[in-house]
Amino acid sequence: MNASQWQAEQFEQSRSHLRAVAYRMLGSTAEAEDAVQEAWIRFARSDTGAVENLGGWLTTVVSRVCLDMLRTRRARREEALEMPHVTLEDPTDPEQEVLLADSVGLALLVVLxxxxxxxxxxxVLHDMFGLSFEEIAPIVERNAAATRQLASRARRRVRGVKPDATAESLAHQREVVDAFLAASREGNFEALxxxxDPNVVFRADRGPDLSPGAVEISGAERVANVILARGTPFAPFAQPAVVDGQAGAVVVVRGRLRSVVKFTVAGDRVVGMDLTIDPDTLGRLRV
Known part of the structure; x- marks a missing residue:
């Protein structure tokens, strides 16, 4: 194995962790991928032979990349949460179980x-990934005490926010969404x-046949009629997913991502549905 192959192998072992760090920093899957790619470029150009903790070194690199991106974004006042964060559910994957239990959720991302x-x-680095303030301090160019204060101020803002995707709440959401999907597959209007919820709100980023303009429909019967008229052919292809920390589904037909839907559940009913069908948006998602 030559040096380039060794570097690639070492980086791939850390890729999932680096992506998780970057997503929590940036709140955007697309930007997180950009940050990870930049970290790879810096890694490939660096002499890391004397680095004892390569995983920690890579975490530091991707953190600095994210910090630069956040500062640039803040200066331009850009919006970070433009696209849904989609994760397919796989009950056999232990990494997925950890993700479900530790999901950030859209509510927390908004606070961040x-x-x-x-x-x-x-x-993010201290409270979510367990780095010490001594490790974080050089990244933010402060001493450990000042870094501790940064985290403390952030924690005070976050403390009142409950993550919307604990494993328990996701399990309940999934039961409701599974009932919705079953009714859709069967074409059962009454079950749907x-x-x-009687006042459910359905939103789509495109109109019928991908016509421009967002669509919003409210009311259980109206939404059910739209689902059965437009969605029944795709219902058999729906796969469970976590979308922005909530129960959702993706439709993949012949290897092509056709739609992403996020469900908002209250009690035992769906109170909101957000459908993404815009081809450009779907093309930028990693599922």
Whole structure:
């Protein structure tokens, strides 16, 4: 094995971890992938022969990349949460079980967006990934005590936010969504209405036949009619997924991602559905 092959193998072993760090820093799957790719470029150009903890070194590199991206974004006042974060569910995958139990969720990501770049980095690396303040301090160019204060300020803002995707709540959401999908596959109007809240709101980023403009429909019977009229042919292809930390589904037909839907569940009923069918958006998603 030559040096380039060794580097590639070592990086691939850390890729999932680096992607998780970058996503929690940036709140965008597309930007997280960009950050990981930049980390790879820096790794490939560096002499790491004397590095004892390569995983820690890579975490530091991707963190610095993310910090630069956050600072640039803050200066431009860009919006980070433009695309859904989609993860296919695989009950046989232990990594997925950890992800479900430790999912960030959209609500927490929104709060993280209010933090300064340095506060966000300190909170994410310390509270979510267990790095010490001594390890984080050089990244944010502060001493350990000041870094601790950054994390403390961030923690005060986050403390009142309950993650919307604990394993327990996701399991309940999944039961409701499974009932919805079963009714859709069967074409059962009554069963579909029964799992929808009377005031359910359905939103899509495109109109019928991918016509431009967002669509919003409310009311259980109206939404059920739309689902059965437009969605029944695709229902057999729906796969469970976690979308922005909530129970969802993706439709993949012949290897092509056709749609992503996020469900909002309250009690035993669906109160909201957000459908992504725009081809450009779907093309940028990693599922």
């Amino acid at each position: 967006e209010t933090l300064s770049p340095a506060e966000r980095l300190a909170f 209405v029964s799992v929808l």
